[in-house]
Amino acid sequence: xxxxxxxxxxxxxxxxxxxxxxxxxxxxxxxxxxxxxxxxxxxxxxxxxxxxxxxxxxxxxxxxxxxxxxxxxxxxxxxxxxxxxxxxxxxxxxxxxxxxxxxxxxxxxxxxxxxxxxxxxxxxxxxxxxxxxxxxxxxxxxxxxxxxxxxxxxxxxxxxxxxxxxxxxxxxxxxxxxxxxxxxxxxxxxxxxxxxxxxxxxxxxxxxxxxxxxxxxxxxxxxxxxxxxxxxxxxxxxxxxxxxxxxxxxxxxxxxxxxxxxxxxxxxxxxxxxxxxxxxxxxxxxxxxxxxxxxxxxxxxxxxxxxxxxxxxxxxxxxxxxxxxxxxxxxxxxxxxxxxxxxxxxx
Amino acid sequence: xxxxxxxxxxxxxxxxxxxxxxxxxxxxxxxxxxxxxxxxxxxxxxxxxxxxxxxxxxxxxxxxxxxxxxxxxxxxxxxxxxxxxxxxxxxxxxxxxxxxxxxxxxxxxxxxxxxxxxxxxxxxxxxxxxxxxxxxxxxxxxxxxxxxxxxxxxxxxxxxxxxxxxxxxxxxxxxxxxxxxxxxxxxxxxxxxxxxxxxxxxxxxxxxxxxxxxxxxxxxxxxxxxxxxxxxxxxxxxxxxxxxxxx
Numbered sequence: 001x002x003x004x005x006x007x008x009x010x011x012x013x014x015x016x017x018x019x020x021x022x023x024x025x026x027x028x029x030x031x032x033x034x035x036x037x038x039x040x041x042x043x044x045x046x047x048x049x050x051x052x053x054x055x056x057x058x059x060x061x062x063x064x065x066x067x068x069x070x071x072x073x074x075x076x077x078x079x080x081x082x083x084x085x086x087x088x089x090x091x092x093x094x095x096x097x098x099x100x101x102x103x104x105x106x107x108x109x110x111x112x113x114x115x116x117x118x119x120x121x122x123x124x125x126x127x128x129x130x131x132x133x134x135x136x137x138x139x140x141x142x143x144x145x146x147x148x149x150x151x152x153x154x155x156x157x158x159x160x161x162x163x164x165x166x167x168x169x170x171x172x173x174x175x176x177x178x179x180x181x182x183x184x185x186x187x188x189x190x191x192x193x194x195x196x197x198x199x200x201x202x203x204x205x206x207x208x209x210x211x212x213x214x215x216x217x218x219x220x221x222x223x224x225x226x227x228x229x230x231x232x233x234x235x236x237x238x239x240x241x242x243x244x245x246x247x248x249x250x251x252x253x254x255x256x257x258x259x260x261x262x263x264x265x266x267x268x269x270x271x272x273x274x275x276x277x278x279x280x281x282x283x284x285x286x287x288x289x290x291x292x293x294x295x296x297x298x299x300x301x302x303x304x305x306x307x308x309x310x311x312x313x314x315x316x317x318x319x320x321x322x323x324x325x326x327x328x329x330x331x332x333x334x335x336x337x338x339x340x341x342x343x344x345x346x347x
Numbered sequence: 348x349x350x351x352x353x354x355x356x357x358x359x360x361x362x363x364x365x366x367x368x369x370x371x372x373x374x375x376x377x378x379x380x381x382x383x384x385x386x387x388x389x390x391x392x393x394x395x396x397x398x399x400x401x402x403x404x405x406x407x408x409x410x411x412x413x414x415x416x417x418x419x420x421x422x423x424x425x426x427x428x429x430x431x432x433x434x435x436x437x438x439x440x441x442x443x444x445x446x447x448x449x450x451x452x453x454x455x456x457x458x459x460x461x462x463x464x465x466x467x468x469x470x471x472x473x474x475x476x477x478x479x480x481x482x483x484x485x486x487x488x489x490x491x492x493x494x495x496x497x498x499x500x501x502x503x504x505x506x507x508x509x510x511x512x513x514x515x516x517x518x519x520x521x522x523x524x525x526x527x528x529x530x531x532x533x534x535x536x537x538x539x540x541x542x543x544x545x546x547x548x549x550x551x552x553x554x555x556x557x558x559x560x561x562x563x564x565x566x567x568x569x570x571x572x573x574x575x576x577x578x579x580x581x582x583x584x585x586x587x588x589x590x591x592x593x594x
Contacts, residue, residue, distance in 0.1 A: 009463055009464070009465045010463040010465040010466045011463075188460070188461065188462075188463065189460050191463050191464060191465065192459055192460045192461060192462055192463060192464055193453060193456045193457055193458075193459045193462070193464045194457060194458055194459055194460045195460070195464070196444070196447075196448060196464045197448065197457045199437075199439075199440075200437050200440065200448045203436075203437040203438055203439055203440070204435050204436070204437060206399075206431075206435050207431070207435045207436065207437065207506070208448075209399075209418070209419040209420050209423070210397060210399075210419050210420075210423050210428070210429055211420075211423055211448065211449045211454065211506070211510060212420050212421075212423035212424040212451070212454050212510070213420055213454065213457060214418075214420045215420065218457070221458075332439060335438070335439070
């Protein structure tokens with residue numbers, strides 16, 4: 001199911017993408033019958049896109065960003081504000097979500113890109129908290145704690161035809177198409193020369209610098225890209241929720257995307273974040289229906305993964321499907337985890 | 348004109364003087380050895396030469412151009428490559444990819460996000476050629492961290508060679524190797540001699556005295572002796588430390 005990076009890295013569309021796409025395309029046909037609801041599908045897709053964007057920084061670049069909710073939230077607000085104050089056009093508002101979150105990311109990148117490891121983590125938290133506070137306090141712009149309400153699911157207007165996205169099923173298919181395009185772009189990005197340089201910098205900033213790479217610029221750029229795509233996902237989320245709330249920008253929400261990515265295996269696999277989102281949101285609904293303390297169980301799972309299974313679920317699947325050694329996946333995950341927090345060697 | 352001209356370089360860390368008035372002129376094609384006891388400042392000097400540490404005073408010229416205080420990536424892009432005493436490889440990458448990422452052509456496409464890196468066979472072929480020259484022909488697909496210690500030492504040099512440098516700075520290339528390994532590295536580095544300008548820090552005196560055109564002895568942050576290997580044998584400092592016995 002999860003292909004070897006060597007064989008598929010040059011492909012634009014991999015077999016995994018096709019299979020996943022086909023499965024996801026059938027979701028509205030059966031999701032109600034298994035006791036879930038179509039809206040969950042939308043949420044899973046949007047969070048998957050967000051987690052994939054987040055993993056550009058965490059997994060690909062090895063930089064611990066713990067305030068990523070800020071960019072997701074900024075995208076949501078930008079979508080709503082564009083709709084109310086600029087132009088009520090789907091494409092313009094999604095572009096605004098992408099651009100404004102990217103801009104916020106660029107601002108933060110200026111201050112953090114010479115860091116790594118725990119310093120990086122703390123600074124991303126600090127900036128995340130600043131954005132969250134601003135969102136809560138600027139009542140006039142963001143609606144404060146009530147959020148920005150009455151955001152509409154704008155129609156997808158192609159000039160020759162316009163599609164109404166107000167219904168959950170129509171919106172699901174819209175998000176699925178967008179998700180598909182984004183996955184292809186991100187897959188290509190992480191396997192492009194740029195993506196390989198980012199992966200190299202993760203392993204040794206010193207060596208990369210002495211090979212002639214401007215390490216700061218690469219670290220800043222991947223953060224901006226990640227923030228922009230997170231914001232884009234946030235824009236979709238504002239449409240899904242018909243509102244934008246400051247809560248998605250809070251520290252604990254930023255923590256969710258870290259948990260999803262690590263549990264899923266984002267440190268060793270492109271698909272890890274997607275697997276993590278599936279597990280997280282389905283656990284939330286299924287275990288959450290039984291007990292309010294569902295986070296206790298997911299939290300325990302998270303602790304177990306970080307302590308004993310740094311390869312995450314994706315690592316275990318890769319080991320099983322591709323005849324790769326589980327031990328080597330585990331080592332890889334462990335190394336990545338150590339790189340995340342034990343950094344700071346360069347400078 | 349000399350390729351490398353270092354004049355009056357001082358480096359201070361806080362109130363500690365690490366390098367004091369270092370001058371060094373290396374003509375193109377020379378193999379210049381650096382020796383001296385631990386903590387003498389040899390690696391710091393390399394760090395100054397390759398832009399990791401900015402000198403408090405003094406200047407560094409490369410091919411006539413003042414490069415003092417430039418960051419490491421700029422100096423590297425001008426054709427100064429280095430290997431590391433403490434091995435600094437991309438451990439999760441294959442040996443081939445370690446070299447590939449260092450190729451100037453790859454660097455030129457560093458911000459290319461639209462094409463697959465694996466789609467360009469040229470990079471892989473060039474990297475494989477370089478692996479052949481350091482004796483890692485059949486290890487191209489092995490992850491760097493799974494290579495033997497000696498192979499990793501060879502890969503250190505391969506990555507630097509992949510940059511197509513004009514100057515190769517080797518920081519204790521034989522560090523930690525047994526006598527067979529040292530022999531292998533000596534053969535490898537010997538083949539590069541004359542083709543590249545090489546500055547090498549080395550503790551293995553047999554290695555250094557057999558390969559270097561000239562040697563500078565650094566002690567307490569200063570150059571205390573300099574000359575061709577046979578001249579250094581007469582040097583008091585070298586005699587006293589019994590370092591010249593292999594020459």
